[in-house]
Amino acid sequence: METKTDVVVIGGGPAGLSAAAWCSDLGLTAVLIEASERPGGQLHSINNPIANYAGLAAANGREFAAKLLEWEKQFAFRRLVGTRVESISAEPLVVRTAGGEEFRPRAVILATGLSRRRLGLAGEDEFVGKGVLRSGAGQREEAKGKHVVIVGGGDAAIENAVLLSEFAERVTVVHRSREFRARAEFLERAKAAANVEMITETHVSKILGEKRFEGIEASGPEGSRSIVADLLLIRIGFKPNSELLRGLVELDVSGFVQVDVTCATSVPMIFTCGDVANAISPTISTATGMGSTAAKAIAARLS
Ligand SMILES: Cc1cc2nc3c(=O)[nH]c(=O)nc-3n(C[C@H](O)[C@H](O)[C@H](O)COP(=O)(O)OP(=O)(O)OC[C@H]3O[C@@H](n4cnc5c(N)ncnc54)[C@H](O)[C@@H]3O)c2cc1C
Structure with missing residues (x-):
């Protein structure tokens, strides 16, 4: 037609x-x-x-x-x-x-x-609702007492790290570069939070889990390692x-x-x-x- x-x-x-x-x-x-x-x-x-x-x-x-x-x-x-x-x-x-x-x-x-932007890894779409979060702010209640991995280094990643650190037991930020792009105000608050760990120069090579998200494999200057976690939020722009x-x-x-x-x-x-x-x-x-x-x-x- x-x-x-x-x-x-x-x-x-x-x-x-x-x-x-x-x-x-x-x-x-x-x-x-x-x-x-x-x-x-x-x-x-x-x-x-x-x-x-x-x-x-x-x-x-x-x-x-x-x-x-x-x-x-x-x-x-x-x-x-x-x-x-x-x-x-x-x-x-x-x-x-x-x-x-x-x-x-x-x-x-x-x-x-x-x-x-997507990581382009298996599990990224399949585990949405099964450990992969669509939104940090919208799903913050789910983070209560959990270990959350956040991938990214800009405003969205670090703002979510600050926000989720108030609910989660632990937040790990994985960023591929040495420097963060996020604004200083978010970075200062993330660095001040006792339960936030920031890992730089590291990229996510695999999403772990069979039926739901169970963690990531991360490759950095010291080689490859697994990070076991409950939830994943990807904020890479x-x-x-x-x-x-x-x-x-x-x-x-x-x-x-x-x-x-x-x-x-x-x-x-x-x-x-x-x-x-x-x-x-x-x-x-x-x-x-x-x-x-x-x-x-x-x-x-x-x-
Ligand atoms: C978390 C977040 C917070 C934000 N906060 C603010 C704020 O406080 N203030 C502010 O001003 N802005 C804010 N923004 C930015 C604002 O939402 C965007 O600037 C605005 O939505 C851009 O409008 P757009 O129409 O250009 O694109 P979009 O809103 O991205 O809309 C594009 C549309 O095109 C459709 N589309 C794509 N491809 C095709 C296709 N091939 N065929 C048919 N349809 C297609 C999509 O489905 C979509 O509906 C925020 C954005 C985010 C993500």
């Missing part, structure tokens, strides 16, 4: 929702395609209060997502949820979904955000979801899409907004702002 529309927006996080709403407001026909059944993107994994979005506060990301989804209902655009975009081609612009639907829009806005545009538009070395001030990529009528094109300030306000910028730039070009 082939569908014509002015704009296809890929991704239903803050950037994509803002872009589609603005397209509708500017008189463009738009289809928003979201891979998960539940639009909102990363908002669903924010447990902290959101106090830094101008004029709109929320107790956590889920509450913020609910407000955003209530707001976007007033705009007329087609919403396709639970549908993954599989490919995009240029000249002519064609967007294909995993379900075989094909769109021939006049413009594309890619707003696919970020994904957590994020990567941009830019695979759909790889080979089509310019990306930077880390895979972030390169855009100009109008959110235009290096290929005519392919625009990108939000975290996938923003290595510097991945925030909700930047994402929604870039969404409106892309929609306005497209409306100006199509008028």
Whole structure:
């Protein structure tokens, strides 16, 4: 089946929702395609209060997502949820979904955000809910009296180490580099906690366990060793979801899409907004702002 529309927006996080709403407001026909059944993107994994979005506060990301989804209902655009975009081609612009639907829009806005980096080891996915944690803050009660291994050395890893040290019996942070990237305030608190151990220059080579997580094998300067633990939290950063545009538009070395001030990529009528094109300030306000910028730039070009 082939569908014509002015704009296809890929991704239903803050950037994509803002872009589609603005397209509708500017008189463009738009289809928003979201891979998960539940639009909102990363908002669903924010447990902290959101106090830094101008004029709109929320107790956590889920509450913020609910407000955003209530707001976007007033705009007329087609919403396709639970549908993954599989490919995009240029000249002519064609967007294909995993379900075989094909769109021939006049413009594309890619707003696919970020994904957590993975270790790429067996057990990482299989043991989610069986010792591998999705969230430190959201699952802190599970850490009571347990030994938690946290992999990573940035803010998320060290902030979680501090948080979980208040519940867990023991927290071991395993970091592959010599220096931590986390901000000093988190590092000082982690170092001050008696039950937090920080191991540097060490990488996780294996996740141990048959039916559930039982520990890790870690390789460092002194060789390989097993660390027996109850829970594992992996916080090794994020990567941009830019695979759909790889080979089509310019990306930077880390895979972030390169855009100009109008959110235009290096290929005519392919625009990108939000975290996938923003290595510097991945925030909700930047994402929604870039969404409106892309929609306005497209409306100006199509008028
Ligand atoms: C723990 C945490 C705390 C945070 N706290 C704050 C905060 O306090 N304040 C703040 O401003 N920001 C915060 N952020 C950042 C904020 O959530 C992001 O900047 C924002 O969600 C980016 O929006 P986005 O739409 O660009 O991407 P995302 O939210 O990542 O949404 C991208 C969407 O695209 C979809 N998608 C991906 N690939 C495809 C595909 N092929 N086909 C269809 N759909 C696809 C995904 O399913 C997803 O729904 C936090 C983030 C995290 C993880």
